[in-house]
């Protein structure tokens with residue numbers, strides 16, 4: 001009954017609105033039975049009051065909708081993992097909505113503390129999983145008028161937002177085509193569309209630790225499934241150095257000279273590894289709030305055998321496999337085109353590039369990361385190197401075979 005406490009709150013609101021007692025009573029019966037019998041069909045049909053029935057139906061759809069969170073870090077392959085959901089027409093997918101929160105709040109309150117930021121992240125996720133886009137409007141610039149946004153961060157990366165009824169029918173679902181053709185997003189419509197999907201998936205790289213997801217994981221309405229994506233921190237660093245040129249400028253210098261600049265910020269590495277370690281330590285301790293909700297994926301395993309791993313992920317979240325997904329994966333993990341054109345594309349020869357960082361990172365940096373992250377590396381089965389020869393000899397893999405079973 002604890003699980004239904006939010007519904008009791010709804011009932012209280014209804015009471016205070018003075019809605020007739022019989023309606024409340026039947027609503028209570030319906031909702032309470034939906035808590036014990038989630039598969040029951042047409043639980044709301046007998047409700048006479050239109051508003052009451054609409055609310056009842058909405059509560060029930062949300063309860064049967066599955067909510068997925070891709071919990072990742074920057075440059076760990078999360079765009080690719082996100083695509084595995086985005087390509088599925090049953091999934092309403094959102095690409096990093098928390099970017100807008102961070103960007104807006106950091107501009108408005110430069111000294112904003114981590115706790116407030118995390119609270120804002122959590123509130124937005126909660127709203128979005130409810131298919132409620134109005135809180136998001138606070139973070140969109142220019143401020144939407146009549147709930148119509150003139151685009152927002154990477155909305156073109158969401159096939160659902162690039163399809164009818166939110167957007168016209170496009171010839172091809174491609175981010176740049178969509179961003180051009182569907183510049184205006186009617187968020188009321190997006191919200192309605194969202195409610196018709198059986199699954200909602202959100203990818204974010206802005207939640208540092210899994211503990212910050214506890215409130216969401218404990219919300220029984222969400223039935224949240226967390227896919228925790230990790231990648232060898234040495235590979236992540238190599239990728240960040242060449243992607244985030246300004247922030248990692250001193251690392252670039254370190255990489256080309258082999259000498260560590262004295263004013264370098266090693267926290268950029270340290271924090272990633274601390275967050276990785278804390279999260280798996282929490283997850284591997286199997287707390288009840290993660291039961292049935294947690295799966296760890298190493299990017300390297302996904303890249304080496306994407307169809308197999310994607311199948312495991314689909315099984316875990318209870319999504320039905322689509323045959324054209326196999327074709328999409330093959331096309332997008334097996335291209336001869338190098339990925340330099342657009343660093344965010346997922347179009348690359350993934351089995352070949354997965355350990356390529358070893359050719360692009362100075363041995364001194366590798367050693368420094370190994371010192372800082374030794375615990376983290378061993379937790380995930382990433383092997384250390386102790387010589388340049390070993391680092392550069394790609395026929396010896398640094399990825400130890402490991403099986404991480406989902407926590408079910």
Ligand SMILES: *[C@@H]1O[C@H](CO)[C@@H](O)[C@H](O)[C@H]1NC(C)=O
Nearest residue numbers: 047048049050051052053054
């Ligand atoms: C409730 O909905 C029905 C059909 O959708 C409509 O005929 C009826 O007028 C509505 N009642 C109220 C009070 O709005």
Ligand SMILES: *[C@@H]1O[C@H](CO)[C@@H](O)[C@H](O)[C@H]1NC(C)=O
Nearest residue numbers: 145146147148186187188189
């Ligand atoms: C947005 O869509 C809703 C639902 O279809 C519609 O009622 C509303 O008029 C639209 N808003 C604008 C500004 O077009």
Ligand SMILES: *[C@@H]1O[C@H](CO)[C@@H](O)[C@H](O)[C@H]1NC(C)=O
Nearest residue numbers: 087088089322323324325328
């Ligand atoms: C896969 O097929 C479904 C229909 O079965 C279609 O809606 C979807 O767009 C297709 N996806 C791709 C990537 O071709």
Ligand SMILES: *[C@@H]1O[C@H](CO)[C@@H](O)[C@H](O)[C@H]1NC(C)=O
Nearest residue numbers: 305306329330331333334335
């Ligand atoms: C990638 O392409 C090669 C050559 O066409 C093929 O042999 C291989 O099976 C493909 N691998 C995947 C994972 O599709």
Ligand SMILES: *[C@@H]1O[C@H](CO)[C@@H](O)[C@H](O)[C@H]1NC(C)=O
Nearest residue numbers: 334335336349350351352353
């Ligand atoms: C991708 O890389 C693998 C491993 O090096 C290679 O066998 C395959 O031929 C490559 N595929 C393409 C299309 O370049």
Ligand SMILES: *[C@@H]1O[C@H](CO)[C@@H](O)[C@H](O)[C@H]1NC(C)=O
Nearest residue numbers: 238241242255256360361362
């Ligand atoms: C590091 O430096 C080497 C040699 O100058 C270069 O080939 C490589 O691309 C650099 N790596 C990164 C991540 O920038």
Ligand SMILES: *[C@@H]1O[C@H](CO)[C@@H](O)[C@H](O)[C@H]1NC(C)=O
Nearest residue numbers: 370371372373374375376378
């Ligand atoms: C990591 O390095 C520290 C300091 O050198 C050492 O005390 C610790 O035992 C190492 N941990 C692992 C797991 O190797």
Ligand SMILES: *[C@@H]1O[C@H](CO)[C@@H](O)[C@H](O)[C@H]1NC(C)=O
Nearest residue numbers: 389390392393394395396397
């Ligand atoms: C690379 O490692 C493989 C496997 O251990 C070994 O057989 C090979 O000789 C090494 N290559 C070089 C250039 O050291």
